[in-house]
Amino acid sequence: MxxxxxxxxxxxxxxxxxxxxxxxxxxxxxxxxxxxxxxxxxxxxxxxxxxxxxxxxxxxxxxxxxxxxxxxxxxxxxxxxxxxxxxxxxxxxxxxxxxxxxxxxxxxxxxxxxxxxxxxEISDKQARIILLKEEVLSVYYEFKKTYGYLKITKELQLRGFKVGEGQIKVYMRMLGLRKKAKTRFRITTDSIHNHYVAPNILNRKFTVSEPATAWVSDITYIATIKGFLYLTIVLDLFDRKIVGWSLSDRMSIKETTLPAWQMAVQNRAITKDLIFHSDRGVQYANKMFTKTLDSYKFVRRSMSRKQNHNDNAVSESFFANFKRELINGNKLITREQMRVEVYEYIENWYNKKRRHSFLGYQSIEEFNRVYYTYLNLNRA
Known part of the structure; x- marks a missing residue:
């Protein structure tokens, strides 16, 4: 009708x-x-x-x-x-x-x-997985392909993602991501000399509760287009910070250990007993460097035992990571370019941004911020 x-x-x-x-x-x-x-x-x-x-x-x-x-x-x-x-x-x-x-x-x-x-259209769950994989890739490349699943998990958790280690491990495997492998490096120590050798006072006690109570030092070589550069570091065992370093064309005391030490004491004051540990190399055992250390009344010298690299394991670990994260797999560059790269690595990457498993996957700056906040609260 x-x-x-x-x-x-x-x-x-x-x-x-x-x-x-x-x-x-x-x-x-x-x-x-x-x-x-x-x-x-x-x-x-x-x-x-x-x-x-x-x-x-x-x-x-x-x-x-x-x-x-x-x-x-x-x-x-x-x-x-x-x-x-x-x-x-x-x-x-x-x-x-x-x-x-x-x-x-x-x-x-x-x-x-x-x-x-x-x-x-994908489901919300699939969208979250895609987003998470993109974040994993982002962190992996942001941190120079040096982070494994543990550090990437920690970084994502700090960015607000609720993820577990096993989950990130699976995603990294699916994406074909692997952190750079560590490689052995050439030993630069010249321990054949007649200078005084200090006993091993540190005795592998690589964990200390306060800054400027134990420093370790070592030297390594870096290949460039025209010969080698030599990197000397002074590392504080408290927070693993590189408090002093030098990069030189030659292995003389005035270009290696001496300027690295001078930078360290400028960056971190020595106010109580400090153990300074190194290998037996001539750059550490010679009279000039010995006299410099002896001028500081709180400093006690310590050296690794003969042919025992584990006595200075923290320094060697730093160099292994340094080589893996900055040097290995990259083309040779000029000395001038390398000086810039090393500065960026130590001052802007390692000392500020890099996450350290020893510090509970915190950066050195984050670790010190918590430490000094806690210290000030207890003093108040």
């Missing part, structure tokens, strides 16, 4: 169709078909607007159309900036408010791409 509509309703529908300049909303509002409205418009043709009114209606339509476009842009632009997945989600969440075709046009996504992406 056909629906019967009052003439007044038909006239109203026809008048509105001309005023609005479109018929889709009229169809929905009055519950009629397009063919039905077409018949009514023919019957009530006298209701058609005159040219002047038609122009006004058309201008109003364009204004509303522009306002709607601006509204979609205002609400949807931040989602467009986050990529196609987030753009699709905005369109889907606002389909009851705006037409999908209009949103796709304004946000520059084709309707076919929208519906195809909707079919292929």
């Amino acid at each position: 056909k629906n019967k509509y009052e003439p007044s309703l038909k006239e109203k529908a026809v008048r509105l169709s001309y005023e609005r300049g479109e018929i889709r909303s009229i169809e929905r509002e009055f519950g009629i078909t397009r063919s039905c409205l077409g018949r009514w418009r023919k019957k009530f043709a006298y209701l058609k607007l005159d040219p002047k009114d038609a122009i006004i209606v058309e201008l109003n339509k364009k204004i509303k159309d522009s306002e709607l476009t601006l509204e979609i842009l205002k609400n949807g632009s931040k989602y467009v900036a986050q990529g196609k997945i987030m753009t699709k989600r905005f369109i889907e969440n606002n389909s009851s408010k705006y037409s999908i075709v209009r949103m796709c046009k304004v946000l520059q996504m084709s309707p076919s791409a929208y519906y195809q992406r909707k079919k292929q």
